[in-house]
Amino acid sequence: MPEPLGVYVHIPFCRRRCDYCAFATWTGLEALWERYVAACVAEAGERLPTFERPATSVFFGGGTPSLLPADLLARVLAAVEEAAGLAPGAEVTVECNPETVTASKLRAYRAAGVTRLSFGAQSMQPHVLASLGRAHRPESVRRAAELAGEAGFAGAYNVDLIFGAAGESVADWAATVEAALALAPPPAHVSAYALTVEPGTPLSRDPARHPDGDDQADKYAMADALLQAAGYGWYEISNWALPGAECAHNWLYWSEGEYAGVGCAAHSHAFLAVTAGDGARSAKRWWNVRTPERYCRLVEAGKTAEAAGEVLGPDERASEELMLSLRTRRGVPAEALPAELFEAGLVERRWLPLAPAVRARGWGQDPCAPEERAVLTLRGRLLANEVSLRLGSVPVGGGA
Numbered sequence: 001m002p003e004p005l006g007v008y009v010h011i012p013f014c015r016r017r018c019d020y021c022a023f024a025t026w027t028g029l030e031a032l033w034e035r036y037v038a039a040c041v042a043e044a045g046e047r048l049p050t051f052e053r054p055a056t057s058v059f060f061g062g063g064t065p066s067l068l069p070a071d072l073l074a075r076v077l078a079a080v081e082e083a084a085g086l087a088p089g090a091e092v093t094v095e096c097n098p099e100t101v102t103a104s105k106l107r108a109y110r111a112a113g114v115t116r117l118s119f120g121a122q123s124m125q126p127h128v129l130a131s132l133g134r135a136h137r138p139e140s141v142r143r144a145a146e147l148a149g150e151a152g153f154a155g156a157y158n159v160d161l162i163f164g165a166a167g168e169s170v171a172d173w174a175a176t177v178e179a180a181l182a183l184a185p186p187p188a189h190v191s192a193y194a195l196t197v198e199p200g201t202p203l204s205r206d207p208a209r210h211p212d213g214d215d216q217a218d219k220y221a222m223a224d225a226l227l228q229a230a231g232y233g234w235y236e237i238s239n240w241a242l243p244g245a246e247c248a249h250n251w252l253y254w255s256e257g258e259y260a261g262v263g264c265a266a267h268s269h270a271f272l273a274v275t276a277g278d279g280a281r282s283a284k285r286w287w288n289v290r291t292p293e294r295y296c297r298l299v300e301a302g303k304t305a306e307a308a309g310e311v312l313g314p315d316e317r318a319s320e321e322l323m324l325s326l327r328t329r330r331g332v333p334a335e336a337l338p339a340e341l342f343e344a345g346l347v348e349r350r351w352l353p354l355a356p357a358v359r360a361r362g363w364g365q366d367p368c369a370p371e372e373r374a375v376l377t378l379r380g381r382l383l384a385n386e387v388s389l390r391l392g393s394v395p396v397g398g399g400a
């Protein structure tokens with residue numbers, strides 16, 4: 001069974017810029033769309049064959065991938081399929097802004113092989129959407145869900161929500177989560193993110209609109225309660241899903257798997273040949289130039305779009321893997337955390353199958369036996385960064 005391979009395609013175009021957004025995305029570049037897609041097709045053809053196996057997931061993110069005409073997006077997906085192949089049952093996700101969605105676009109996605117949609121709903125309250133600087137209204141989200149159902153994406157779409165905007169009461173947030181769950185057909189997956197203040201954004205220059213940590217903690221706990229009561233299991237700090245509807249592509253990131261980035265600002269991660277006797281692997285991570293114009297010029301000139309990269313040694317990889325794993329329901333080996341975190345109710349013990357990568361680090365003994373893992377409690381998820389700082393502070397072999 002080949003290891004999973006994810007392909008991330010970055011579409012750096014938006015209709016307008018949201019106040020809080022620091023992503024690599026631009027407005028008013030419609031004239032570049034065709035050229036950019038041609039560059040992505042060319043880069044996919046060069047880069048993906050080096051991974052020598054089919055993609056198990058493809059993720060179109062941005063930016064607003066759904067802003068592109070569907071045939072342009074389908075052209076990139078076809079190029080990915082031609083260059084790497086798609087494994088049976090591969091997950092293919094497109095991020096969509098609700099106001100850009102039409103029946104014909106979603107049908108075209110389906111025909112092209114898209115299996116999953118992700119809608120940037122953010123809030124179901126008009127005044128909160130306005131406060132976030134978002135252009136759409138809650139009705140667009142309801143309509144997008146309906147169209148998704150009609151196009152064959154029932155049970156195969158996510159909604160992204162954001163909590164902590166200025167003017168959002170706790171009741172507004174509860175109403176948002178409830179309205180998201182009441183969409184017809186309902187989402188299979190919900191992501192709920194705390195609004196963060198990114199340097200250089202309009203939000204960062206307006207302290208009166210900065211979120212309050214205690215308010216966000218209350219809203220996180222409320223979302224968790226509402227989602228879990230509705231059958232959506234928590235599986236990563238900001239993600240909940242119906243059973244079996246977890247996002248395979250994101251799991252790949254959180255488990256330090258291999259992925260290839262296509263497009264400007266896209267990141268890639270690949271294992272290097274095993275050199276250590278214990279089989280521990282190093283990896284290389286690299287990223288493309290940030291702006292779409294520069295990306296196009298480089299690819300058109302037959303040059304690499306890679307801007308920079310770094311090599312991660314086996315220890316660095318293992319420690320990154322632990323940090324990422326701590327944020328998921330898989331948790332980390334119990335002996336990686338000090339006893340006081342258990343006593344404080346920040347983590348709890350669970351018996352889970354032993355993760356091979358953790359074995360490589362020297363934690364755990366019998367590869368066949370389940371392993372005692374430390375999994376964040378709700379309180380621990382609210383203080384995940386604090387818990388993370390204590391990760392690995394216990395000597396290997398020490399008890400929790």
Ligand code: SF4
Binds near residue numbers: 017018022
């Ligand atoms: S739509 Fe998304 S990517 Fe585009 S500006 Fe808004 S938050 Fe950023």
